[in-house]
Amino acid sequence: MIQFFQMTLSGISQGCIYGLIALGFVLIYKATETVSFAQGDLMMMGAFGGLAAMTWLGFPYWLAILSTVAAMGLFGMLLERLVIRPILGQPAFSVVMLTIGIGYVVRGLITMLPNIGTETHVLPVPYKDEIWKMAGLVINVEQVSVIGATAILCLLLFALFRYSKLGVAMQAASQNQLAAYYMGIPVRRLNGIAWGLAAAVAAIAGLLLAPITFVHANMGLIGLKAFPAAVVGGFGSLPGAIVGGLAIGIIESLSGFYLPDGFKDIAAYVVVLLMLVVKPNGLFGEQLRKKV
């Protein structure tokens, strides 16, 4: 029974990471209806950025976190302005290939850094290797920090989208772009902000994941598991992304423990196939119809 809770807890923490990356996907999808395969690699870049801020630039912990997140946000906006904006309107397949290309370039550039790119690094966080013992459970503080940070981030994003003008404008632009233009909303600037926000969320995910899996150039492949999370939650829904991530994380963790060898890796994909057969729009997705 204790093991069940341990597994569930680690599943929830892994699921929070998947949920954060899926959140980035869904933000970009809602704003520009493009699917970005570069989120995983942006997460890896955020982790390396945090590493650089903490070790090379010597910033204290909180300054390093804030500066990395801000820098990645700006990078996301720059990426949108330079590379994505010219091709909006092209078939979705081209945009997907473009983001795959961006992922390759980012991964390659990080790998090319002499002596840093090819090795695995440890991120020096204050709560490294700490453990709480509570009622027979051994809880890893790194996992709890992931869950806590995700919860706080979700609250912040909820407040942003519900109460701030920027958030309401972003929702409007994602629901009906033409009407948003008519209302004077600067839609293209908001798309840039959406990309920047998605990159910042990816950076936070990277900084949270780094103490658990260490910083290395192939961290971005976790992004491929976050796709099932976004699909399970429904591609157009932000809470769906988090719920989908948690679902995939818990299922993966429990199947690694209870099912035979090898099911852990494919559990996420089996779930997504089942979801697509049973409920193609995901748990929270919307099905809109257009009359011809």
Add this chain to the structure above:
Amino acid sequence: MRFIFKTDYDQDIRLAKHEGARFWYSALVIALLLAPWVLPEYWLAQLTFVLIYSIAGLGLMLLAGFTGLFSLGHAAFLGVGAYTEAVLTNAGIPFPIAIVGAAGLSAAVGWVVGLPALRVRGIYLGMATLAFGFIVEEGLARWESVTGGNSGLQVKPPSVSGWALSTATEFYALCLLITILATLGILNLLRSPTGRAFVAIRDSEVSAQSMGIHLAHYKTLSFALSAALAGIAGALYAHKLQFISPDQFSILQSIDLLLMIVIGGLGSVHGAFLGATFLIAMPQAIAILKDYLPASIGQAPGLQSVIYGAVLVSFVLFEPMGLHGRWLKVRTYLQSFPFYRKGMFKRQKSFQKSDRLR
């Protein structure tokens, strides 16, 4: 400028539209036939890989370029074909039957993958095929009694009624024969009602349905044919490498195949061949380029990744019609000299077809 003077209805459906096309394609076939005597062995091996990848590229081009269903897990079909061929050949079955078996099993698997294609579209189909690709890769690794698991499988050379094709030249001739048959098959398919139905589905599903095209039938047929071609390519790949393991058919291989058809030119048969040439020539070009770059850049492990990504990004941004598109522009310039206008191939600024309101 070339004016084609038509005197016969057959000329409309003929594959080679004019004598110039007949001349150049015959010259190409003769050059390919003479290749074993002209090229050194290493380049002959690379040319064999180009032929194998172009067969796989033809399959994916049929699915993504001509039917508009994009598949992120195509390497799974390659893997199924490769392992089927390996198991059948190691059991002593002659090559023609084994390759039909590999193609048939791949086609069946492709048909099964195509069934959800009817309910899901766009990015969800991509996700479904991605998920399927991972499951197949893991399945091949775990099913150790048949596939040898992660330690891989040795493959015997193909044998036709006792005569084993073990030299490079013989195998190259086999690949060339299969490539020519596959290309002729695809070209014929595209000018038949089935091929036109595929293109109609790509352009507009609603209109295709209104014209009486049965979507379910044609979509699963497209998946099955594309998977069959990938299975044939996988079978030849297995014989070429003589040793296969599940990690050769991973998501990276799928992305390589997609890269190949996007750079070659989506929606054209030439694109499969140009893309395959690019895919094989790029590592060679990078290897030659490394000597001219300073050591910190040239010897870095990530260089290939950066160049692949940069080439892909620049092709999508600046040359969406791919290498074939660039060739079309050059040819139109030469054919209509001096009347070529800058805007002849201009991309229409279109509003993106919304996936959410369909």
